[in-house]
Amino acid sequence: MTVAILTEKLTKTFGPKVAVDNVSFTVPAGKIFGLLGPNGSGKSTTIRMLCGALLPTSGRAEIFGLDVVKKTREVRNLIGYMSQRFSLYEDLTVEENLDFFGRIYNLPAKLLKSRKEEILLMAGLTDNRKTLTAHLSGGWKQRLALGAAMIHRPKLLILDEPTAGVDPVSRRIFWEIIKKLCATGISVLVTTHYMDEAEICDIVGFIFNGKLVSFGTPAELMAQEGKGSLEDVFIEYVERATGKKVYDFKDLEKFIGGETP
Numbered sequence: 478m479t480v481a482i483l484t485e486k487l488t489k490t491f492g493p494k495v496a497v498d499n500v501s502f503t504v505p506a507g508k509i510f511g512l513l514g515p516n517g518s519g520k521s522t523t524i525r526m527l528c529g530a531l532l533p534t535s536g537r538a539e540i541f542g543l544d545v546v547k548k549t550r551e552v553r554n555l556i557g558y559m560s561q562r563f564s565l566y567e568d569l570t571v572e573e574n575l576d577f578f579g580r581i582y583n584l585p586a587k588l589l590k591s592r593k594e595e596i597l598l599m600a601g602l603t604d605n606r607k608t609l610t611a612h613l614s615g616g617w618k619q620r621l622a623l624g625a626a627m628i629h630r631p632k633l634l635i636l637d638e639p640t641a642g643v644d645p646v647s648r649r650i651f652w653e654i655i656k657k658l659c660a661t662g663i664s665v666l667v668t669t670h671y672m673d674e675a676e677i678c679d680i681v682g683f684i685f686n687g688k689l690v691s692f693g694t695p696a697e698l699m700a701q702e703g704k705g706s707l708e709d710v711f712i713e714y715v716e717r718a719t720g721k722k723v724y725d726f727k728d729l730e731k732f733i734g735g736e737t738p
Contacts, residue, residue: 480503481541526538529546557635566610592629597624616650619643619647640671
């Protein structure tokens with residue numbers, strides 16, 4: 478089995494704060510791995526260490542067998558990263574953005590031209606190639622950002638909340654593209670707060686307060702907790718870890734009834 482991502486006791490501290498706490502998991506190549514957790518749980522810190530942008534305090538991580546600390550440059554060439562916040566140039570056209578990122582990866586002109594055409598076709602942006610990026614809708618911008626992350630044909634795509642704030646139709650199209658890319662052998666790590674998206678993933682890991690709470694297929698985790706959805710599993714983990722209900726509905730009833738809590 479080819480391993481896309483491996484972490485062993487991966488830890489990151491910032492002074493007294495432990496952001497990621499002894500996280501260990503293995504993700505086979507060609508799979509969609511969903512890293513889930515509330516805001517501030519350690520997802521982004523984990524991703525930054527996997528990308529080689531942040532040094533672990535202890536433990537280690539590998540991308541396709543390459544140590545992210547010792548082989549940072551090689552690792553970055555294997556990764557395509559798409560951030561939650563749109564990070565392309567809005568004053569450039571769709572085509573100009575793809576040209577720019579292709580040159581960052583030093584793609585020869587002939588190869589860049591062919592890759593660009595493939596991406597425009599994949600993303601459905603062929604007719605918008607001359608459109609200023611600022612004039613694209615949110616869903617089109619996300620597809621362009623995905624295309625820019627794919628321009629150098631990475632083996633691993635890391636997508637940080639890629640569909641946040643995107644309408645349901647655009648989300649569906651985006652995920653169809655991801656599934657097709659994965660079917661070609663590309664590995665995907667995605668963070669999302671949409672549990673219907675998480676259920677599409679082959680493997681999911683829940684992280685809370687820097688600790689990996691669970692790891693497995695969506696079906697396995699739902700069966701373990703006796704829940705009918707990953708959303709219910711997610712809430713169960715949070716309530717178990719905090720010892721508190723996610724929301725006290727008695728307070729809501731008092732509010733609706735006009736009572737003073």
